[in-house]
Amino acid sequence: MKKFNLKKTTKVDFATYLGVIVTFIVLFVMQNGGMLSYSMSGMLVPICCFIVMAVSLNLTVGILGELSLGHAGFVSVGAFSGIIASQSLIGVIESASLRLAIALVAGAIFAAIAGVLVGIPVLRLRGDYLAIVTLAFGEIIKDLINCLLVGIDSKGLHVLFNAKGLLTVEDLHLEEGGRVIIKGAQGATGIQTISTFTAGFILIMITLVVVLNLTRSRSGRAIMALRDNRIAAESVGINVTKYKLMAFVTSAALAGAAGALYGLNFSAVISSTFNFNISIEILLMVVFGGLGNIWGSVIAAAVIRLLPELLREFNDYRMLFYAIILILVMIATNNPTFKNMLGKLIPKKKGAEIDG
Amino acid sequence: MKRLLALMLVVVMCAAVMVSCGNKDDGNTLKIGGIGPITGSAAIYGQAVMNGCKIAVDEINANGGIGGMQIEFNFQDDANVAESSVNAYNKLMDWGMDILVGTVTTTPCISVSAKVYTDRVFALTPSASSTDVTKDKDNMFQLCFSDPNQGTGSATYIAANMADKKIAIIYRNDDAYSQGIRDTFAAEARAKNLNIVYEGTFTEDTATDFSVQLTAAKSANADLIFLPIYYQPASVILSQAKTMDYAPTFFGVDGMDGILTMENFDITLAEGVMVLTPFSSDAEDDLTKNFVKKYKELYGEVPNQFAADGYDCIYAVKAAYEKAGCTKDMTRTDLCEALVKAIKEISFDGLTGQDMTWSDKGEVNKMPIAVVIKNGDYISAEAAE
Structure with a gap:
């Protein structure tokens, strides 16, 4: 039984990789051949970012079994640190792809640091504390970035913390030719948009490799043991804080990298872009795709991002249809009658197929 | 393999959706x-x-x-x-x-x-x-x-007509519009030697109560309050100032426009409010x-x-x-x-x-x-x- 399960998960994993690679190749060829519409090419990078965010949140919510309501906070940290890194390296590093790579790494590192800071005290507790603290974290990050003034000139980075709201960009005292990177509530503007679809694809692949390998490894089994029964796991000597932190920080770091990619795809980003609604949207993708189901998150993220755009034909009723479709899908996938019907369409292994 | 097949099908479906629909422009x-x-x-x-x-x-x-x-x-x-x-x-x-x-x-x-x-x-x-x-x-x-035009325009107007007023500013610091006008107003006011005695901020989440900012402005003896904000929060400020018996001159910019047509707003509260605006619906042309x-x-x-x-x-x-x-x-x-x-x-x-x-x-x-x-x-x- 165990052997069979193992083989099946490996098969699913490889199918996931293959699906992503094939989708990428098809889209890439279509994009280069000019066969993609403007709106579709414009959505490719954001969708890649949200896939990474959803997969990384699935690590916390589905595999670690802790509810996190502040994933957008980590995305935000990643986005703004990535923007600062990339913008300050303009002129220093000519290659845009190299700058993008550095920005993604910077985003991941800073988000990981934030993850450690949030995780160490909270993951020691039992219950819903992580949900409460991450919710607060997301809001705090938003307000902190609202107070941040960052500029760069030949002397290096200038950072001011504008807690009282009395300072302006003039107080940065930039030299002639200096650039302002973040203007508090006005956010980061004039960003060089260097994100590419290929970078998004590479990031998705890295995320899948990291998350899937972590899940299938010894540490991953320890993490899932904690989710299923904490006391039993502790009794066989699993270090609770260590493994919880491992999953949580990995999730935060990947979210940070996704944030950096997202931030560098737009020429203006403000802190309220990454608000509570985004956290919930990412959580929705995870729930939609199935808790702990990685390929489910990938597809759910793509569908949930595409849906509002595909519904533009409905004009004023767009968001109404969006909500109705989500509700219907949720009901349908949890409906025994519907499941049976679907099971009949796919005769063999019906239970396993649908439950994923 | 079924999953593989399913994935492939999804890919094909997505691809079908994504292909551009063609541009039917007849030029007329x-x-x-x-x-x-x-x-x-x-x-x-x-x-x-x-x-x-x-x-x-x-x-x-x-x-x-x-x-x-x-x-x-x-x-x-x-x-x-x-x-x-x-x-x-x-x-x-x-x-x-x-x-x-x-x-x-x-x-x-x-x-x-x-x-x-x-x-x-x-x-x-x-x-x-x-x-x-x-x-x-x-x-x-x-x-x-542009924001600088509104900020400097307001400061110039105040300097020319009411230079001796003590100015308080209440603005929304998580909003690019409000922050932008405030920044240019403050810079121009400094250049024109206007007397800014108090600056209060609020955010989208705290736009329902301004008693703290108004009390502070009042105790700083401000007699002109500059409001580079939209009219919904401004209406709250006006009614709260009224209940506090605090009657400075309120000075708004284009976002203040619309306050008179706001539903359930007592227009007597807006009496004497000054607005720097490009459009007024009561113009006679x-x-x-x-x-x-x-x-x-x-x-x-x-x-x-x-x-x-x-x-x-x-x-x-x-x-x-x-x-x-x-x-x-x-x-x-x-x-x-x-x-x-x-x-x-x-x-x-x-x-x-x-x-x-x-x-x-x-x-x-x-x-x-x-x-x-x-x-x-x-x-x-x-x-x-």
Whole structure:
């Protein structure tokens, strides 16, 4: 039984990789051949970012079994640190792809640091504390970035913390030719948009490799043991804080990298872009795709991002249809009658197929 | 393998959806796109601009269109989110947009303007007021005052007319519009030696109670409160100041416009409020009267400044188009270059100002008018004295 399960998960994993690679190749060829519409090419990078965010949140919510309501906070940290890194390296590093790579790494590192800071005290507790603290974290990050003034000139980075709201960009005292990177509530503007679809694809692949390998490894089994029964796991000597932190920080770091990619795809980003609604949207993708189901998150993220755009034909009723479709899908996938019907369409292994 | 098959099917389905639908442009219409928030917290601004634009489009079409072409107008929602705004823009590009009127709000507009610049589409925003919107983009123009113009304009006006007042500022520090005007106002006020005694901030989440800021302003003996904010929070400030028996002069900018038409607002509270605005719905000229009448008929409310901005945008595009002598067969890029050149040469009379001209930086040049609210009406500040 165990052997069979193992083989099946490996098969699913490889199918996931293959699906992503094939989708990428098809889209890439279509994009280069000019066969993609403007709106579709414009959505490719954001969708890649949200896939990474959803997969990384699935690590916390589905595999670690802790509810996190502040994933957008980590995305935000990643986005703004990535923007600062990339913008300050303009002129220093000519290659845009190299700058993008550095920005993604910077985003991941800073988000990981934030993850450690949030995780160490909270993951020691039992219950819903992580949900409460991450919710607060997301809001705090938003307000902190609202107070941040960052500029760069030949002397290096200038950072001011504008807690009282009395300072302006003039107080940065930039030299002639200096650039302002973040203007508090006005956010980061004039960003060089260097994100590419290929970078998004590479990031998705890295995320899948990291998350899937972590899940299938010894540490991953320890993490899932904690989710299923904490006391039993502790009794066989699993270090609770260590493994919880491992999953949580990995999730935060990947979210940070996704944030950096997202931030560098737009020429203006403000802190309220990454608000509570985004956290919930990412959580929705995870729930939609199935808790702990990685390929489910990938597809759910793509569908949930595409849906509002595909519904533009409905004009004023767009968001109404969006909500109705989500509700219907949720009901349908949890409906025994519907499941049976679907099971009949796919005769063999019906239970396993649908439950994923 | 079934999953593999399922995945492949999903891929094929997605691909089918994604292939561009082709651009059915027969060349007999001029396609003007608009982008703004129709849903979400900023929806009233997008709605107003859309309605204003539609009135102008219908008028022009009824009179034979532009250069013999009828205008086709397509307004897309962005919910005041940069990403949706770029998506909406791409959607309009698929539709075959020739000219963009938008976007309505500042942050989405900055993102869209970068796309507009690389794609070479002529764009005129009715109301995105930050300088970042037009910065380094030769084909992006503003119809509204830019933030620095409003901030310095207000400071200049106060310095000229009420230099000895003690000034308090209450602004929203998580909003690019409010923060932008406050920054330029504060800088100009320092240069003009105005006396700023207090600055209070609020955010979207704390826009329901201003007793702290008002008490602080009162204890600092401020007798003029500068409010570079939209009218909803301003209405709360006015009513709370009234209950505190605190009656300084309130001074607002274009976002304050609309306060008199706000539902359930006691207009006596706004008595004596000064507003620096480009548009007043009570103006006596025929253009305004006609517009207000049509707007009321069609949408059942008094148009605010955003509606007027939208209306003016369409006519400004028409004026530039005719000045440049554009023709039907011009491509989007050619049209863009011709309009960029022409808009700087025209002098345009609209609802929101006379003799508007545009600079190389894309900013509009028009005179802000200081008005005072007296008996529920706007009257010019000079007449009130």
